[in-house]
Amino acid sequence: MSPEQIGFTLLYLGVFLLIGKWVRVKVKWTQNLFLPSSIIGGFLALIFGPQVLGRFLGMFVDGDSFLTNGLIPEQVIDVWSNLPGLMINVVFASLFLGTTIPGFKKIWRLAGAQLSFGWTMGWGQYVLGILLAVLVLGPVFGLPPMTGALIEIAFEGGHGTAAGMSGTFEEFGFDEAYDLSIGLATVGLLSGVVFGIILINWAVRRNKTNVVKNVEGFSDLRKRGIMEFQNRDPAANMTVRTESIEPLSLHFALVGLAILVGYLILQFLIWFESVTWGAATGSEFMTYIPLFPLAMIGGIIVQIVFSKVDQNNILDRPMITRIQGFALDILVVTAIGTISLDVIGEHIIPFLLIAALGISWNLFGVLVLAPRIIPSYWFERAIGDFGQSMGVTATGLLLMRVVDPENDSPAFESFGYKQLIFEPLLGGGLVTSLSVPLIFEFGPILFLIISAIMCLLGLLVGLLYFGRKKS
Incomplete structure (x- = not known):
C-alpha cells in the first residue's frame, strides 16, 4: 500500500469524525x-x-464491483483495522504524563473507599464472566474459557483495551474475541450513559444525592457538545517557545518516549523469560503481553524522571490530554467502523448473555454495594465508577458532573486519586493484559480463584473498614 493510499485513509477518518x-x-x-x-x-x-451498505449493494452488482465495499474502499478498511492497536499505546502512555503522583497514604486517605469499591467491581467482572464461560458459554456454545475475561476487557477496559488485546486474541486462535469485545464495549458505553442518567434521576427523587436536589439538565450548547462562550479557556498551555520547538511536537515526543520505554521493558521481559524459566520449560508467556500496559508503565517512569529534571514545568498536562483525546477519537472510529457483524451475529446469544451479566453486575454494585462501602457522598462518587465500569472514564466523569456540577463533593478528587492505583492493574492495566494468557496457560479455575479472592478482599475492606466509617 502506497503512502498516498495511507494518507487517503486518514482523510476518510476526518470526514467521518466531522459527520459524527x-x-x-x-x-x-x-x-x-x-x-x-x-x-x-x-x-x-x-x-x-462493506458490512452493511456494501452487502446491500452486493445483491445488485457483480462480486468484483467496488460497490461491495459501500462508500469506504478496501484499502481504507485495511489501514483502519490496524489503527486501534496503535492508538491504544498513545492513550495509555499519556495516562500519567504531566500528573503529580502522590504517596500511597494520601491516596488511601482520600480515595481508599472508592478504590475498594472499584476493586470489587473490576474483579467481580472476572468472577462472573469466568463462571458464565465455564458453566454456559463453553458447554453450550463451544466458546473457549478465555471468553470469561471479555466483560472486564470490554466493560471496564472499553474500546481501547479491547482493541489493544487484538494481537493477544490472535495469538491464542480466538480472533472472534476482538469483534465481540468491541461490540460489548459499545453496548457498555451506550448503556452506561442511559442507565447512568436513569440512576441519577432515581437518586435525586429518593434524596440519595448530597449536592444536586433537582435535575435541571445541561445547557443546549453543552448537549450539542459545544463549549459555552464564557467557559472557553485555552485547550493547552504554551510552555516552550515555538522558535525552539512546537509545544505539541515536544509533548508528542514525550508520549513517544513513554511508548519506547514500555517497548524496551517488554523486550527485556521476553529476553529474560527466554534465558530463565522459558529455556527450561519452553514457555513464551511474555510474548503474549500487549504493549499498551507497559507503555503506561513507561509513562510513569518518564513522568517520575521528568519531575526530577524539569525545573521549568514545561510538561503540560492539558497538552498531553489533547494528544490522548485525539488518539482515542481515532481509536473509537476505526474500531467500530471495522467491527465484524458476522462474528457478533454468529455468537449473538453468548454476546447478549455476556452483556446482560456485565450490566447487571454494575447496577448491583452501584445500588447495593456502593452505599455500604463509601462512607460519604456515596452516590456522587459511585456513579463515576459505574460509568467507568461500563466502558470509559469519560462516561464516569460526565455522570459525576451531572450530580456535582460545581465540584462541591470529594467525588472528582477521590476518583482521580483512585485511578493512580486502579489503572495500572485493572481497566486495561497489567491484570487485564495478562488475563487471557493466564486463562489459556493455566486454565480458568486458577484465575477464577484468584479473581474471587481479590474481589472478596476489596469487598471485605470496603464493608468492614470504610463502611463502618459511614456517618
Whole structure:
C-alpha cells in the first residue's frame, strides 16, 4: 500500500469524525445520550462500509464491483483495522504524563473507599464472566474459557483495551474475541450513559444525592457538545517557545518516549523469560503481553524522571490530554467502523448473555454495594465508577458532573486519586493484559480463584473498614 493510499485513509477518518460531530449538533437524541462524535462517526462508517451498505449493494452488482465495499474502499478498511492497536499505546502512555503522583497514604486517605469499591467491581467482572464461560458459554456454545475475561476487557477496559488485546486474541486462535469485545464495549458505553442518567434521576427523587436536589439538565450548547462562550479557556498551555520547538511536537515526543520505554521493558521481559524459566520449560508467556500496559508503565517512569529534571514545568498536562483525546477519537472510529457483524451475529446469544451479566453486575454494585462501602457522598462518587465500569472514564466523569456540577463533593478528587492505583492493574492495566494468557496457560479455575479472592478482599475492606466509617 502506497503512502498516498495511507494518507487517503486518514482523510476518510476526518470526514467521518466531522459527520459524527454534525450529527451530534443536529440530532436531539444523540445529545440526550451525550454520544461522543467518535461513536457516531464509527457507527456511520460501519453502516456505509462493506458490512452493511456494501452487502446491500452486493445483491445488485457483480462480486468484483467496488460497490461491495459501500462508500469506504478496501484499502481504507485495511489501514483502519490496524489503527486501534496503535492508538491504544498513545492513550495509555499519556495516562500519567504531566500528573503529580502522590504517596500511597494520601491516596488511601482520600480515595481508599472508592478504590475498594472499584476493586470489587473490576474483579467481580472476572468472577462472573469466568463462571458464565465455564458453566454456559463453553458447554453450550463451544466458546473457549478465555471468553470469561471479555466483560472486564470490554466493560471496564472499553474500546481501547479491547482493541489493544487484538494481537493477544490472535495469538491464542480466538480472533472472534476482538469483534465481540468491541461490540460489548459499545453496548457498555451506550448503556452506561442511559442507565447512568436513569440512576441519577432515581437518586435525586429518593434524596440519595448530597449536592444536586433537582435535575435541571445541561445547557443546549453543552448537549450539542459545544463549549459555552464564557467557559472557553485555552485547550493547552504554551510552555516552550515555538522558535525552539512546537509545544505539541515536544509533548508528542514525550508520549513517544513513554511508548519506547514500555517497548524496551517488554523486550527485556521476553529476553529474560527466554534465558530463565522459558529455556527450561519452553514457555513464551511474555510474548503474549500487549504493549499498551507497559507503555503506561513507561509513562510513569518518564513522568517520575521528568519531575526530577524539569525545573521549568514545561510538561503540560492539558497538552498531553489533547494528544490522548485525539488518539482515542481515532481509536473509537476505526474500531467500530471495522467491527465484524458476522462474528457478533454468529455468537449473538453468548454476546447478549455476556452483556446482560456485565450490566447487571454494575447496577448491583452501584445500588447495593456502593452505599455500604463509601462512607460519604456515596452516590456522587459511585456513579463515576459505574460509568467507568461500563466502558470509559469519560462516561464516569460526565455522570459525576451531572450530580456535582460545581465540584462541591470529594467525588472528582477521590476518583482521580483512585485511578493512580486502579489503572495500572485493572481497566486495561497489567491484570487485564495478562488475563487471557493466564486463562489459556493455566486454565480458568486458577484465575477464577484468584479473581474471587481479590474481589472478596476489596469487598471485605470496603464493608468492614470504610463502611463502618459511614456517618
